[in-house]
Amino acid sequence: YLAVAAEVPAGRRVAATDLTVVRLAVPPGLSPVPAADAERVVGLYAAVPLVPGTLLVRDQLTDRPVPAPGEQLLAVPLAADRLPGDTLRPGAPVLLVATGDVARDGPPRTFPARVHDVRGVGRGGDRVVSVVVAERDGPVVAALAAADRLALLLVPEDGR
Numbered sequence: 303y304l305a306v307a308a309e310v311p312a313g314r315r316v317a318a319t320d321l322t323v324v325r326l327a328v329p330p331g332l333s334p335v336p337a338a339d340a341e342r343v344v345g346l347y348a349a350v351p352l353v354p355g356t357l358l359v360r361d362q363l364t365d366r367p368v369p370a371p372g373e374q375l376l377a378v379p380l381a382a383d384r385l386p387g388d389t390l391r392p393g394a395p396v397l398l399v400a401t402g403d404v405a406r407d408g409p410p411r412t413f414p415a416r417v418h419d420v421r422g423v424g425r426g427g428d429r430v431v432s433v434v435v436a437e438r439d440g441p442v443v444a445a446l447a448a449a450d451r452l453a454l455l456l457v458p459e460d461g462r
Contacts, residue, residue, distance in 0.1 A: 303334040303357060304343060310352035312392040312419055313368030313375070318344050321358065334359055350392050351419070368418060374440030375418055376447070379430050384453040390420045390431060397455040398433065400446050413439045 307322040321344070323337040334357040335343055349364040369375040378398070390396070398413040415433040422430055431454060435443050446452045 303328065304337055304340060305334075306352040306354050306356050306358055309354055310348045312348050312351050314348055315367075316344055316346050316348060316352070316363065320352070324357070332357070332359075369434050372437050373434050374437050375432060375434050376440060376444050377430050377432050378443070378447040378452055378454070379428065379450075380452065380454055381428050381450075385429060385431075386454065386456040389456055390417050390429075390454075392417055392419055395457050395459060396433065397457050398435070398443055398446075399453045399455060401451050401453050411442075413443050415439075415443075 303324055303326065304321050305324045306320065308320045310316055310320050321340060328334060343358065343363060346363040346365055347367055348362065350362050352362060394417040396415050396417055398415050400411040402410070404410065413435055415435045418432040418434050420429055420431050443452070
């Protein structure tokens with residue numbers, strides 16, 4: 303079976319050197335990728351972070367690059383009080399909300415996004431969240447992030 307030999311961040315293309323072959327009896331309920339499928343796996347993208355020493359399963363892979371055509375990937379530094387706790391995971395749908403003076407600016411603008419990665423904890427629990435947004439929203443979201451005017455809401459998987 304195939305196992306992960308080197309860390310592969312979500313969205314990066316899987317290389318042959320990222321994988322290793324292991325021999326084991328697989329318990330019922332597990333479905334790792336057979337070693338014979340290595341050529342089909344190399345060149346796909348990691349849908350989630352791949353951790354060395356773990357078995358590789360098909361659900362961890364995608365043929366879709368990050369960002370895909372029509373999308374942009376950007377880093378959003380967020381203070382701990384603008385995050386929904388420690389529940390953010392790669393692939394999670396979120397809503398970015400422009401913060402500011404509602405009386406002056408009107409209702410806040412919102413931008414649908416998908417979490418790509420969550421990095422580091424700074425002072426007071428601050429994090430950098432890499433998100434994928436529609437190409438049309440990228441420049442506005444980047445400007446709001448640079449001005450520290452974004453909050454992040456976790457939304458249900460089905461978008462409701």
